[in-house]
Amino acid sequence: MFAGIILLSIIFAGMYIFQSASQEKKDKIAEIILSSITPGELMQGKIIGYFVLGLVQAAVLLFFAIPITLWKTDIPVFEYLFVPETLLLVFIAILGYLLFASLFVGIGATMADVSSAGNFQGIVMMLPFLPFALIGPVISDPSGLVAQIGTYVPFTTPGILLLRLTMLEEWPWIEIAIALVILIVSIWLFMKLAGKYSK
Structure with a gap:
C-alpha cells in the first residue's frame, strides 16, 4: 500500500507535465528556455521537479493516513513498513514514475497546442492504469x-510487479532483475526521445 500510494501520487503529479509541456510549446516559453539549456536538461528538470511534488503529496497523504490507520485498526503499520522489502517496492514505484513522466513530457512536447493535447490526453493518461486490466489474473495466479508477461511490459511493470511481490512468499529475483533492466532501459529511451522532441 505504501509503495502504491507513492506510485499513484507521483504519477498524478506527472500528469501535469503533459499539459505543461504542450502549454510551453504554444507560448514559445520552451524556445526561450532552450536558448540557455539543452532540451535534455529541460526535460530532466521538469521530470525531477514534478517527482519532488509527487513525493510531497505522498508524504502529506501518509502523514494523515498512518495515524488514522493506527488509531482505527490494530494493524502494526510500522512493523510492516520498516522492512528491507519496502525499499525495493518504493524503488519500483519511483521507476514507474520516471517512465510515465518521461513519456508524458515527450508526448506533450510534440503537441502543437493545448487543445490538441487535451483531445489526446485521455488516451495517454490511461497508460498508468493498464495494470488494473490484469488485476484479476494476477491475483488468482x-x-x-x-x-509474468505483465511484469516484462514496461507500461505494466510497476503496477504488476508491486502487486505480485505483495502476494508472493518467495520473490522471483531473476524476473525482478529482468523487469528492472527493461524498465530502466525504457526510461532512458523515453527521456532521450523527450529531449529530442522538445526542440
Whole structure:
C-alpha cells in the first residue's frame, strides 16, 4: 500500500507535465528556455521537479493516513513498513514514475497546442492504469503467464510487479532483475526521445 500510494501520487503529479509541456510549446516559453539549456536538461528538470511534488503529496497523504490507520485498526503499520522489502517496492514505484513522466513530457512536447493535447490526453493518461486490466489474473495466479508477461511490459511493470511481490512468499529475483533492466532501459529511451522532441 505504501509503495502504491507513492506510485499513484507521483504519477498524478506527472500528469501535469503533459499539459505543461504542450502549454510551453504554444507560448514559445520552451524556445526561450532552450536558448540557455539543452532540451535534455529541460526535460530532466521538469521530470525531477514534478517527482519532488509527487513525493510531497505522498508524504502529506501518509502523514494523515498512518495515524488514522493506527488509531482505527490494530494493524502494526510500522512493523510492516520498516522492512528491507519496502525499499525495493518504493524503488519500483519511483521507476514507474520516471517512465510515465518521461513519456508524458515527450508526448506533450510534440503537441502543437493545448487543445490538441487535451483531445489526446485521455488516451495517454490511461497508460498508468493498464495494470488494473490484469488485476484479476494476477491475483488468482501471481506466478502465472499473464503475471509474468505483465511484469516484462514496461507500461505494466510497476503496477504488476508491486502487486505480485505483495502476494508472493518467495520473490522471483531473476524476473525482478529482468523487469528492472527493461524498465530502466525504457526510461532512458523515453527521456532521450523527450529531449529530442522538445526542440
